[in-house]
Amino acid sequence: MKIKTTYTTTDVHVAGEAYRIMKEAPLGYYQSLQEVNEQFPIIYEQEMKLLLNEPRGFAGLNGCLVVPPFKSGVDAAVVFFNHTGTVPMQYGGIVAVITALLESGQLKAKPSAEYNIETVSGVVTVWATIKDDEVKVVSLKSGPCKVVKNHVPISYLDLQTEVTFVQADHLYAIFDKVGLPFDMEIENLPEINQWGKKVIEALGEESHDFNRIILLDHSQLSSGRIKTVTFRPDRYIVRSPGFGTLAACGSYLLENGDIYSGRQIENEGIFNARLAGELFKKNECDYSFSFSARGFITGIQTYVLDPTDPLSEGFLLK
Template sequence: MPIQHLLTTVDTHTEGEPTRIILAGFPFARGATMSERQQDVRERFDHLRRALMHEPRGHGDMFGALVMPPAHPEADLGVLFMDSGGYLNMCGHGVIGVVTAALQTGFISGLSRTRLILDTPAGLVRTQAWVAADGAVESVTFENVPSFLWRRDVTLLVDGRRLGVDIAFGGTFYAIVSADALGVSVVPRSVDQLAKAGVQLRECVNRELAVSHPEIPHIRGVTSVQIFEPPRHPEAAVRNVIVFGRGSVDRSPCGTGTCAKMAVLYARGELGLGQEFVHEGILGGVFRGRLLRETDVGGYQAVIPEVTGRAFITGFHQFVIDPADPYASGFLLGDAGSDEGERKHPPDRGSKELTVPP
């Protein structure tokens, strides 16, 4: 088989949540800013996102990061985040995975320091890696973009339930709701219920509210739902799960979700500057966060948060995209997948007609 398109990745997980980091083989993204490059990738190369995130190379809950030279002169690396459903402006667990992989594999040429600045569509993200004597990255701390409570105690009627919801920004917009209000528990066996409830709530929020960032016009709409309950981890303040994309469920405590939650607690007077906040994920892993200082975002009281977590490399891959493959751009099964896997069936080499098995 002549190989026509080869994509190289290093895969990591951050407290259980995967990040497929695309190092080579992806066409150059055009644009003067990371948000312009994100739009260019969406318009011209979305088939490659689907190929790497969807089956047979990925799955419905897959997550990815495309690395490239930064657009901002102050940054060390540009990053575009993606999942099975589309693109995200910022991702905390992805930042931790990218920095861990960069330092442990050396995919940034000549890198010798442990402080990196990432250029993302949400802005610059400053990071600090904590490295052991043997070179292993033990954890990564990132200083996130300004985070804020957009609206508190919004009442919505979803599937017959009246819900009280907070809308907050932590790099992307979240609808934050208690598990008790939804009648679910944040446990692995309830993942299908959590995903369904999260997607329903997100659709309702975006139908009823015109959520938008006051200073970054391209950031609008709630992309993720945070469902929380009392913690099980002895150090944690809250246990949570994030539903995003087509109903994907975050295995980690979620970095940007942790920032959004801290912004809500600060606005409510329940968390102070410099106070540690331990956030537990659905698998029991934790991120540690704190608020560094206050700021202002378009008239909203905002905070600069930082979050610390750990990631591990799980593998190195070279993926082939064969133009004769009827599933070259991937597919998803179930409700989330729709009929996407049937969009395009290129002709078989040497054949006049391609027969696709049921």
Template sequence: MPLPSCEVAAVTEVRTVDYHTAGEPFRIVHEGLPPIPGDTVAERFANALGAGGAPTAPRRGPLDDVRRMLVREPRGHAGMYGGFVVPPDDEGAHFGVLFWHKDGYSTACGHGTMALGAWAVEEGVVAAPEDGAAQVRIDVPSGRVTATVHREGGRTTAVTFRNVPARVTARAVRVVTALGPVDVDLAYAGACYASVPAARLGLAVDRAELTQLVAAGREIRSALAGHPGSRHPDNPLLSGVYGVILHEDLPHTGDGPAQRNVTVFADGQFDRSPCGSGTSARLALLAEDGHLPPGRTLRHESIAGTVFTGRTVSGAADGTITEITGTAYRTGVHRFVLDPHDDLPEGFLP
């Protein structure tokens, strides 16, 4: 399948392939995009946000009109997530992507990278063996990542996401919440995540308490706005707390620790999967605490009961290299159109 050009004409229809990775949706937009100025993924990301823009306050224009149309009802929903497939920075990657959600754009997305790896192999964008593995290299706003697609009998059985280096950026940051003061840790893994044990807020990571968990995550994220630990040293567009991970310990496995989490991001959106980039941030924290020595694996469970496994691979000058493995399944192929007389052209959110 040919990759989309960034010089297509005005949008007449949008074609997508949808996946879910451990329960979290990912809508891959591979045809029908308007022009996206820029020579690299980072430049296209900056142009999507506009001068002085923030990921949750993107530039209004044809590209963001497509995002809104696909993420909002009646074509999407408030939990939708996706990515625009764009050309790579150079021949070292197979393609690039701009990640988006209901409130704007994001700099990293592990579950989306896994879905994109499965899509690239299943669509023939990247050749893969019937049995074995194929590497799909993807340029994202935070750097170059890799999805290793594992195959058995011509079927994709799992995808391993290797992230940009992850690092701890702040410890024991005191935040005052409606449930009382709490100390949180910050780690960068393509985006900045705050981690806090749910029990410190009197909560459990359980679907019965999801409303309270989301409210706490939103409150913590807002309180951390502008915190020095969330500032990227080289790129302001990578700064800011993207998500809040509320977690709890589960019984230790024979291979290493186990935890359950819910990651709250954007304006109250929550990850149905264990969160790919968030798992990478958790690995950095656990490794620094001595709870995840080399060769051990984190079993990371989502609030929906799905599982990623993660491990540290090696050290790097600017952090720790991590790998997270999960499954991604195709859920649909879509041809979205917009009737010129439609009185809800960009849809709505409840």
């Protein structure tokens, strides 16, 4: 085996969503994190393919590049990326990064438990509770979320329903599960996938913009619980209950008067992972939420690039 390049990464999952954190970046001089973000798809093209594509990665894997901060008073700077390029914000990525930095000793614990992470979307403040050298919980706040369109009728084949569009970290299309003939359980995944396929086709047929689709079951809302399945446009199911999903659903429920300010809700995904959040602030039509979650380090790996490998750029199966 010939070794051309090596990268050591830390893998962390947050409520089932996987993040691969790299700290060894190609050398270069940048004046701002925005410049790193803009140049990333070109300068880090090899790293994106090497670390996220199969056989080393998979279609749902998220990437985090940690670099020294550019702003004063900041503990670390992060660029988030996926298989196609950079992503402005990943709340789960923030939890993953602060967990990896603190538990590896690369970031010293503070008595205040408050840390600032620089992103292209701004500086994010998080609070990390540490016990027995483990990060037990990370708390953070969302950006503004807004209901864009409410109760938009959808008619496609035998599908007669309504959708609500909410702008959070993505533009979410939210569908109420009421009336659907299946429960949101893993054994019903074939039916859920078929529903997702039809809804994606319906939104495309009617030229609706969206980045994510949410199927929401709020039948247990009186107990402070909801259940969701979130689809990407390529029909891939997001593994985590999702910070953005929780914020979008919270905005939807608040807008409809189904919950009130300060009420904590817990979102359960189809794989039984859970995330908790509550309304933090309301400004006119915008909502902000506070979240709490925990990250778990799943491995520390060294990946190599063999120039003779015929699959050096990897592949993706979805």
